[in-house]
Amino acid sequence: MAEMLAFDALSAGYGNAVVLDRLSFSLNEGQSLAVLGRNGVGKTTLLETLMGHTRVMSGEIRWRGQPITRLAPHQRVRAGLGWVPQEREVFPSLTVEENLLVVARRGPWNLRRVYALFPRLQERRGNYGNQLSGGEQQMLAIGRALMTNPRLLLLDEPMEGLAPIIVEELARAIRALGEREGLACIVVEQHPVLALSMTNRAIVLERGTLVHSGDSAGLAEDTALLHRLLGVGIEEDLEVAAA
Numbered sequence: 001m002a003e004m005l006a007f008d009a010l011s012a013g014y015g016n017a018v019v020l021d022r023l024s025f026s027l028n029e030g031q032s033l034a035v036l037g038r039n040g041v042g043k044t045t046l047l048e049t050l051m052g053h054t055r056v057m058s059g060e061i062r063w064r065g066q067p068i069t070r071l072a073p074h075q076r077v078r079a080g081l082g083w084v085p086q087e088r089e090v091f092p093s094l095t096v097e098e099n100l101l102v103v104a105r106r107g108p109w110n111l112r113r114v115y116a117l118f119p120r121l122q123e124r125r126g127n128y129g130n131q132l133s134g135g136e137q138q139m140l141a142i143g144r145a146l147m148t149n150p151r152l153l154l155l156d157e158p159m160e161g162l163a164p165i166i167v168e169e170l171a172r173a174i175r176a177l178g179e180r181e182g183l184a185c186i187v188v189e190q191h192p193v194l195a196l197s198m199t200n201r202a203i204v205l206e207r208g209t210l211v212h213s214g215d216s217a218g219l220a221e222d223t224a225l226l227h228r229l230l231g232v233g234i235e236e237d238l239e240v241a242a243a
C-alpha cells in the first residue's frame with residue numbers, strides 16, 4: 001500500500017518553544033489514525049503543524065509523495081487536507097447553507113451530499129451559525145471541511161462537550177466516510193475507546209514525543225497497555241463504550 005502521509009523526525013512549535021520533538025510516523029492511503037494522549041502533550045499542535053499553522057524547526061512532512069513542510073495553509077487545503085478545528089469556528093452571522101457554500105471547492109462533495117450525511121443540517125439550512133446547538137455546529141464544521149473536497153479529514157476532539165446520542169451519530173458518520181467514501185481521517189482524542197473504534201492505526205504522544213504506534217484494534221483490546229499509556233479515565237471510557 002502506498003504511503004499517504006509521513007512525519008519524518010519533525011520538530012515544531014511556537015516561537016522558540018519546541019512542542020513536537022522529532023516526531024516520526026506514517027499512514028498508508030485510506031488508513032485512519034487516532035492521535036491519543038493526555039491534555040497538553042501536543043495533539044492539537046500535530047494537526048496545526050500538518051495544516052501549516054506552527055513553526056517547523058526541523059524534519060519533513062510528506063503528503064502523497066511530496067514534501068509539504070514549507071507550503072502555506074491554503075496550499076495544503078488545495079492538496080487535500082480538510083481541517084475541522086477544535087473550536088469549530090462556524091461563521092456566526094452566516095446561515096448553515098452560506099457556511100457550507102463559502103468554502104466549496106470542486107469535487108465529489110456538494111451541498112446535496114453533505115445534507116444526505118447530516119439531515120439535521122438540511123433542516124437548519126436557513127439558521128445562522130450562532131443559532132445552532134453544539135452538535136449541529138460540529139456537523140457543520142465537518143460538513144464545511146467536506147465541501148473543500150479533502151482526501152484526509154483532520155478532526156480535533158470532535159466529540160468534546162456533546163451529548164452521548166450526538167457522539168454516536170457523529171461517530172457513525174465518520175466511520176461511514178471511511179468505509180463508503182474511502183475518506184481517511186486523523187482523529188485527535190483524549191478519550192481513547194471511541195477514537196480507536198473509528199480508526200485503523202493509533203499513535204500515543206507524551207510531551208511531544210511518540211510513546212506508542214500500532215493498530216487501533218490491538219490497542220483497544222490491550223487494557224493494561226492503554227492504562228499504562230493514558231492512565232486515568234480508561235475505566236470511564238470502557239463504561240461509555242460498553243453502554
Ligand SMILES: Nc1ncnc2c1ncn2[C@@H]1O[C@H](COP(=O)(O)OP(=O)(O)O)[C@@H](O)[C@H]1O
Pocket residue numbers: 014017019037038039040041042043044045046
Ligand atoms: N499558540 C501557542 N503558543 C504557545 N504555546 C502553545 C500554543 N498552543 C499550544 N501551546 C503549548 O503546546 C503544548 C501542547 O499543546 P496542545 O498541542 O494544545 O496539546 P493537546 O492538544 O494535546 O492538549 C502545551 O504546552 C501548550 O501550552
Ligand SMILES: [Mg+2]
Pocket residue numbers: 043044045086156
Ligand atoms: Mg488539543
